[in-house]
Amino acid sequence: MPSMRRRVLALFALPLAAAVAAGSCSVAPPQPPAEIGTVQQPRMLTDRAVMSDGYELPYRTWAPESAPRAVVLALHGFNDYHNAFAGVGPEFATRGILTYAYDQRGFGATEQRGHWAGAERMVADARTMLRLLRDKHPGVPVYLMGESMGGAVGLATVASGADGLVDGVVLVAPAVWARRTMPWYQRAALSVARVVAPGWRPTGRGLGKVASDNREMLLAMGRDPMVIKGTRIDTVAGLADLMDLALDSAPRLNTPALVLYGERDEIVPKRPTCSMLATLPDRQRTDWRLALYPQGYHMLTRDLQGQVVVGDIAQWILDPSAPLPSGHEAAQSDWNSKICQAQEA
Numbered sequence: 001m002p003s004m005r006r007r008v009l010a011l012f013a014l015p016l017a018a019a020v021a022a023g024s025c026s027v028a029p030p031q032p033p034a035e036i037g038t039v040q041q042p043r044m045l046t047d048r049a050v051m052s053d054g055y056e057l058p059y060r061t062w063a064p065e066s067a068p069r070a071v072v073l074a075l076h077g078f079n080d081y082h083n084a085f086a087g088v089g090p091e092f093a094t095r096g097i098l099t100y101a102y103d104q105r106g107f108g109a110t111e112q113r114g115h116w117a118g119a120e121r122m123v124a125d126a127r128t129m130l131r132l133l134r135d136k137h138p139g140v141p142v143y144l145m146g147e148s149m150g151g152a153v154g155l156a157t158v159a160s161g162a163d164g165l166v167d168g169v170v171l172v173a174p175a176v177w178a179r180r181t182m183p184w185y186q187r188a189a190l191s192v193a194r195v196v197a198p199g200w201r202p203t204g205r206g207l208g209k210v211a212s213d214n215r216e217m218l219l220a221m222g223r224d225p226m227v228i229k230g231t232r233i234d235t236v237a238g239l240a241d242l243m244d245l246a247l248d249s250a251p252r253l254n255t256p257a258l259v260l261y262g263e264r265d266e267i268v269p270k271r272p273t274c275s276m277l278a279t280l281p282d283r284q285r286t287d288w289r290l291a292l293y294p295q296g297y298h299m300l301t302r303d304l305q306g307q308v309v310v311g312d313i314a315q316w317i318l319d320p321s322a323p324l325p326s327g328h329e330a331a332q333s334d335w336n337s338k339i340c341q342a343q344e345a
Contacts, residue, residue, distance in 0.1 A: 042128045044136060049102060051128055058082070058109045059102035062089025068098035070141045070167075070317050071133055075126065075150025076101065077299075078175065078239055079228035080221075081108025084147060088301050088310055095314045098140075100133060104153070106235070108226055116238030119156065119245050126157040130165045143317050145170035148268070148298065149239065152176060152246035155276075158257075159249035168256040168320060170313055173268055173298050174276070178247035179240055181272035209266045212299040214306070247272065250279045257288035258316045260309060262296020274340035289316070292330040 039053050048056045060082045072092060076084040082101035089099040103110050105117035105125060126144065133142050144166045146154030151174025158169045212218055221227050257280075261273055280288055291312055293300060300309045312324040323329070 042132060044132050049129060049132060051125055055105065055111070055125075057102045057104070057125060057129070059100055060085075060089075061101075062093045062099045064093045064096045064098060066096065068137065068140055069096035070098070070143060071137050072097055072099045072143045072145050072170075072317065073126070073129055073133055074099055074101040075104065075144070075146035075153050076107070077148030077150055079107065079231060080147075080149075081226050083224070083226065084302075087306065088313075091307070091310050092314055095318065097314060097317060098137070100129070102129065104150070107228065114228055114232060114235065116232075116235040118238065119153075119242040122153050122242070123156050123160060123245075126153055127160070127165065130157075134165065141167040141317075143168050143170060145172065145313070146174065147172040147301065148175045149242065152242050155246045155253065156242070156249045158255045159252035161254070163254075166255055168258070168317070169253075170316070171257060171259045172300055172309075172313075173261055173265055174246060174259070174273075175239070175243050175268055176247045176250070176276045177240075177268050177272045178244045178275075180244075181247070181269075181275055182240075210264075210297060211267055212297045212303050213264075213295075214299070214302055214304050217299075217302050243272075247276055247279075250276045251281060253280055253286050253288065255286070256320055257286070258291065258313065258320075259288060260291045260293070260296075260300055260312070262293045262298065262300050262303070264294075264296060265298045267298035270340070274335075277335060278340070287320070289324075290330045290335060291324055291326070291328050292335065293326075293328050 040050070042052050043050050047060075048058045050056055062085075074082075074085045074088065076082060081103045085099060085101040089101065092099050104122055106112055106115050130142060130144065142165070144154045144157065146152070146169075151171040154169050155171055155174055155176070158166060222229075259277070265273075277290065280286070291309075293305065293309065295303075295305055296309070297303050300306065301313075303309070308326045308328075312326050312328070315322055315325055
């Protein structure tokens with residue numbers, strides 16, 4: 001039985017590995033996602049933002065002591081919440097960067113926790129938040145930063161037309177494992193399970209995937225009741241929808257970008273990441289840069305070398321033309337020859 005269970009779980013390796021800790025989670029009964037449409041004027045309150053449909057997104061800020069030099073809207077990863085940036089925000093603040101991190105729909109302290117809201121709705125929320133921050137901080141550069149699932153939302157958001165919304169986007173190990181880059185049996189199993197057992201909540205226990213070398217951080221996530229441990233299969237399928245959208249969006253990236261990836265990432269494989277990089281616009285048309293960390297895992301900003309990664313991001317935000325302090329910037333030719341071509345062999 002244990003070996004059969006591992007075979008079944010292996011069909012859903014990516015999204016289950018993304019739910020880093022093991023355990024179970026009690027969630028509300030499934031409800032349909034809210035329709036996208038203008039019902040009321042979006043607004044920011046002290047600790048939450050209200051979207052046009054009345055849905056509330058709790059958020060947290062980390063502010064510098066003086067007027068901010070830049071504003072960052074941070075999007076967390078799958079099954080996580082705004083606390084993903086509890087280490088990033090204070091470090092940014094010491095450099096004059098004001099960080100806002102909110103719980104995306106279906107995660108953290110939002111309603112319908114554990115249920116997928118829809119990729120288009122999550123992108124619409126990100127665009128609304130960016131507009132609110134533009135209004136709140138006129139004249140200050142605004143950047144969008146997304147980690148894993150948040151990176152997928154960020155990529156889709158800027159590709160949908162970001163003129164005037166952002167000055168740049170940071171994609172930290174973006175989740176771009178789209179269906180067309182998955183083995184056929186994973187695609188088939190996910191399609192069947194989505195219909196037959198949408199409420200099944202496998203935890204990913206026993207997959208052997210390592211999300212970070214920071215063991216203490218992973219254990220803390222496992223104890224954190226706000227981190228979802230057991231993921232509904234229909235939510236897993238929703239994540240796949242988002243990753244499809246993100247990879248399809250890569251050719252339309254239309255804003256300066258910093259892409260970060262760890263060579264030891266076991267959550268988002270190299271093949272789909274290479275597919276994304278190969279389809280990004282020519283650098284003469286869109287100014288994007290790539291940082292590759294030889295010792296980096298999936299949770300780059302929270303790895304043991306996380307401060308190095310955070311330093312690179314902060315430097316790029318404050319001066320996008322300056323060299324990255326770590327020296328880990330990778331030319332496209334280097335990435336292709338050292339990693340992507342090896343994946344095709």
